[in-house]
Amino acid sequence: VISFGIENVLKKLNIEPHNSGTSTGSNFFGNGNEILSNSPVDGNLIAKVNTTTREDYDKVVDTASLAFKKWKTVPAPQRGEIVRQFGNRLRELKEPLGKLVSYEMGKSYQEGLGEVQEMIDICDFAVGLSRQLHGLTMHSERPGHRMYEQYHPLGIVGIISAFNFPVAVWAWNTALAWVCGDVCIWKPSEKTPLCAIACQKIAADVFKENNLPEGISCLVNGDYSVGAYLSNDKRIPLVSATGSIRMGKIVAQAVASRLGKSLLELGGNNAIIVTPDADIKMTIIGAIFGAVGTAGQRCTSTRRLIIHEKIYDQIKNALKDAYSQLKIGNPLDESNHVGPLIDTEAVENYKRALLQVVEEGGNLLVEGGELTGAGFESGCYVKPAIAEAEPTFEIVQHETFAPILYLLKYKGPVENAIEIQNNVVQGLSSAIMTNNLREAERFLSAEGSDCGIANVNIGTSGAEIGGAFGGEKETGGGRESGSDAWKVYMRRQTNTINYTTELPLAQGIKFDL
Numbered sequence: 307v308i309s310f311g312i313e314n315v316l317k318k319l320n321i322e323p324h325n326s327g328t329s330t331g332s333n334f335f336g337n338g339n340e341i342l343s344n345s346p347v348d349g350n351l352i353a354k355v356n357t358t359t360r361e362d363y364d365k366v367v368d369t370a371s372l373a374f375k376k377w378k379t380v381p382a383p384q385r386g387e388i389v390r391q392f393g394n395r396l397r398e399l400k401e402p403l404g405k406l407v408s409y410e411m412g413k414s415y416q417e418g419l420g421e422v423q424e425m426i427d428i429c430d431f432a433v434g435l436s437r438q439l440h441g442l443t444m445h446s447e448r449p450g451h452r453m454y455e456q457y458h459p460l461g462i463v464g465i466i467s468a469f470n471f472p473v474a475v476w477a478w479n480t481a482l483a484w485v486c487g488d489v490c491i492w493k494p495s496e497k498t499p500l501c502a503i504a505c506q507k508i509a510a511d512v513f514k515e516n517n518l519p520e521g522i523s524c525l526v527n528g529d530y531s532v533g534a535y536l537s538n539d540k541r542i543p544l545v546s547a548t549g550s551i552r553m554g555k556i557v558a559q560a561v562a563s564r565l566g567k568s569l570l571e572l573g574g575n576n577a578i579i580v581t582p583d584a585d586i587k588m589t590i591i592g593a594i595f596g597a598v599g600t601a602g603q604r605c606t607s608t609r610r611l612i613i614h615e616k617i618y619d620q621i622k623n624a625l626k627d628a629y630s631q632l633k634i635g636n637p638l639d640e641s642n643h644v645g646p647l648i649d650t651e652a653v654e655n656y657k658r659a660l661l662q663v664v665e666e667g668g669n670l671l672v673e674g675g676e677l678t679g680a681g682f683e684s685g686c687y688v689k690p691a692i693a694e695a696e697p698t699f700e701i702v703q704h705e706t707f708a709p710i711l712y713l714l715k716y717k718g719p720v721e722n723a724i725e726i727q728n729n730v731v732q733g734l735s736s737a738i739m740t741n742n743l744r745e746a747e748r749f750l751s752a753e754g755s756d757c758g759i760a761n762v763n764i765g766t767s768g769a770e771i772g773g774a775f776g777g778e779k780e781t782g783g784g785r786e787s788g789s790d791a792w793k794v795y796m797r798r799q800t801n802t803i804n805y806t807t808e809l810p811l812a813q814g815i816k817f818d819l
């Protein structure tokens with residue numbers, strides 16, 4: 307059964323509800339088992355997708371390898387021109403693609419549109435970048451010699467992505483990889499296969515219209531076993547993997563065992579430190595959006611609030627009051643603040659975490675719980691919860707991918723809060739709310755936050771594409787998107803040219819015959 311005009315959305319995106327999930331261009335093929343995509347919004351079946359077999363996968367790699375031979379010779383600014391056209395196509399299709407993201411993944415329509423906007427933004431960034439893939443020039447120690455470095459295309463980039471950003475993470479990788487001269491094979495989450503098919507179709511059409519060969523953009527579908535084809539394949543020099551720490555550890559070991567490169571974007575356990583000098587109103591808005599936005603299913607979602615004892619009760623009461631006003635329901639209805647979790651397994655994880663925090667001695671300030679009845683038939687809707695906890699609780703060390711916020715109290719100087727914040731295995735996003743310059747600067751200093759992202763007077767979630775995105779420790783250490791993140795998609799070469807008739811050796815070494 308298909309509801310709310312999804313047929314129209316699929317029509318605009320030129321895709322079917324029943325698709326094969328393997329592609330090197332505009333045609334889709336594949337002989338693997340079927341995966342079903344049920345919308346967490348209403349539980350309806352929206353797509354059946356045939357997964358990729360090993361044989362299909364090998365065909366894809368052969369086509370991608372051939373395409374790379376051609377694509378790497380296209381001048382980078384011309385590759386940028388193709389990415390520009392792709393960005394424009396996304397502008398035209400922003401509304402249906404945003405709607406599909408919202409319906410298949412369950413985030414709000416506004417966030418679905420926001421995700422497509424991120425794809426458009428990274429395309430714009432990549433177009434500019436295509437004329438700026440700079441290396442350095444160095445002075446040679448030998449007379450009559452010139453030395454410089456240049457960046458060359460790397461090859462096939464494997465992209466493994468998570469369900470929670472079903473389209474943007476792919477674009478963060480592909481837009482840069484394409485201008486760098488690489489070709490891409492994408493293994494999306496098995497929970498959002500239709501979003502991936504829609505994106506592949508958009509990209510493939512643009513390549514075809516420009517008479518470029520098949521294989522520059524490729525798609526394979528399936529579960530972890532299809533992801534493992536990529537991580538174990540020595541024909542794939544770089545695997546960019548976004549998802550859980552558990553997945554990252556497996557992928558990293560497989561790629562390292564063949565001395566390939568991996569770019570890992572894994573789980574977070576993000577905290578906001580709230581000091582006595584915080585702006586309370588900003589803190590409440592930042593904390594709530596961070597904790598309940600995307601139903602707590604962002605890698606940068608706020609999981610922990612580390613609040614100074616002097617303002618603890620004030621923050622606690624304001625949060626309790628604000629949570630009572632949250633509207634939970636269909637994310638395509640713009641008056642709702644919180645949509646569903648991705649599936650019923652995620653609901654079970656949420657319920658287990660709430661039980662555990664109580665078992666460990668925590669107090670549920672806002673109880674939470676599963677929602678049933680009219681409007682919640684998919685079984686994926688839960689109420690955002692707040693638990694007062696201790697930083698040392700076992701459950702607080704984990705990223706539960708759901709709207710659960712832990713309140714932790716600190717005493718004394720901001721250093722104590724920073725210590726609590728850093729004392730987890732993850733290191734993705736962090737924030738401090740303060741108007742005190744000394745506290746803010748300490749938080750940003752070498753003694754401060756150990757995360758890849760550290761914000762002042764902004765929450766933990768919602769990064770801009772212009773900066774390098776990623777985190778430290780078990781978050782994996784990778785950087786994507788802006789700044790100089792492009793360098794991982796290229797190989798660096800140092801070149802020395804002798805324009806004399808002598809052959810002086812480096813380090814003054816004499817070798818006379």
Ligand code: NAD
Pocket residue numbers: 466467468469470471493494495496528529530531532533534537548549550551552553554556557570571572573574604605606705707734776777781
């Ligand atoms: P997941 O780890 O279950 O799956 C992610 C992807 O990895 C899927 O495509 C899956 O099929 C694949 N996969 C799983 N096991 C694999 C294996 N052994 N070999 C190869 N591929 C494998 O994660 P999820 O539930 O889809 O997403 C949620 C997680 O992603 C959270 O931990 C979240 O923090 C993280 N995430 C991180 C970022 C970031 O940028 N740091 C962004 C988005 C999501």
